[in-house]
Amino acid sequence: MKGYIFDLDGTVYLDDEPIDGAAKTINELKAQGHKVVFLTNKSIARRSDYVEKLNKMGIECTIEDVINSNFITAKFLQGKPGKALVIGEKPLFEELTEEGIQITNNPREAYYVVIGWDHEFNYEKLSQAYEAYQNGAKIIATNPDRTCPTKEGEIPDCEAMIGAIEGATGKTIDYIAGKPSRLMMQYVTEEVLKLPPNQCYMIGDRLETDILMGNENGVNSVLVLTGITKRADVAQSEIKPTYILNSIADLKSSD
Numbered sequence: 159m160k161g162y163i164f165d166l167d168g169t170v171y172l173d174d175e176p177i178d179g180a181a182k183t184i185n186e187l188k189a190q191g192h193k194v195v196f197l198t199n200k201s202i203a204r205r206s207d208y209v210e211k212l213n214k215m216g217i218e219c220t221i222e223d224v225i226n227s228n229f230i231t232a233k234f235l236q237g238k239p240g241k242a243l244v245i246g247e248k249p250l251f252e253e254l255t256e257e258g259i260q261i262t263n264n265p266r267e268a269y270y271v272v273i274g275w276d277h278e279f280n281y282e283k284l285s286q287a288y289e290a291y292q293n294g295a296k297i298i299a300t301n302p303d304r305t306c307p308t309k310e311g312e313i314p315d316c317e318a319m320i321g322a323i324e325g326a327t328g329k330t331i332d333y334i335a336g337k338p339s340r341l342m343m344q345y346v347t348e349e350v351l352k353l354p355p356n357q358c359y360m361i362g363d364r365l366e367t368d369i370l371m372g373n374e375n376g377v378n379s380v381l382v383l384t385g386i387t388k389r390a391d392v393a394q395s396e397i398k399p400t401y402i403l404n405s406i407a408d409l410k411s412s413d
């Protein structure tokens with residue numbers, strides 16, 4: 159039995175369009191007795207939204223099979239004292255609250271600032287984050303993606319908001335919870351898949367998140383070329399995947 163960890167955007171689908179062969183490949187792996195989990199850095203949808211989306215594409219899964227960066231951010235904060243000031247969209251607020259994280263909109267009582275992708279990010283939110291920082295709050299982000307791939311091209315993601323905060327503070331933020339964090343990979347292999355890392359495969363389209371996270375944690379990494387990264391980019395990068403496939407459709411069980 160192996161564990162297959164799939165990135166979503168650019169790997170399983172692009173926007174609402176499944177990548178050709180995605181459902182067939184994933185359902186076959188499950189039928190062969192392998193474990194499958196889905197991992198996304200995108201903070202603007204709930205885990206349940208992804209379950210619904212995947213099910214509609216003919217990919218069977220439940221909420222336990224989908225881990226997003228909001229959930230890992232909550233895992234990071236659980237057990238730590240103090241409230242969090244949150245900049246992000248409704249799903250981030252909801253999923254943090256559901257995991258017991260206390261949220262405040264008062265920068266002076268925040269122990270943490272949590273930053274996620276926010277289509278309504280503005281100067282006022284930036285100022286609040288900065289005020290919390292000045293009061294000693296630690297700044298953490300859901301994910302370090304600069305952009306998100308869509309059918310129309312790439313659009314700015316969470317790193318753009320991180321850049322704004324770092325521009326104000328002059329310092330690198332304290333922690334990023336989503337891919338490529340060790341916390342996220344360990345949670346998936348130990349708590350979800352319950353398999354040794356070397357029996358797992360991380361399949362994704364982005365070198366600096368999906369592939370790096372696999373490589374740094376002893377998980378086999380598989381780059382697919384249906385998203386952000388082109389074959390020529392691999393030659394330019396220090397981050398080398400264990401395997402390169404044109405598409406998820408080319409993935410076959412190694413057993």
Ligand SMILES: [Mg+2]
Nearest residue numbers: 165167168363
């Ligand atoms: Mg991706």
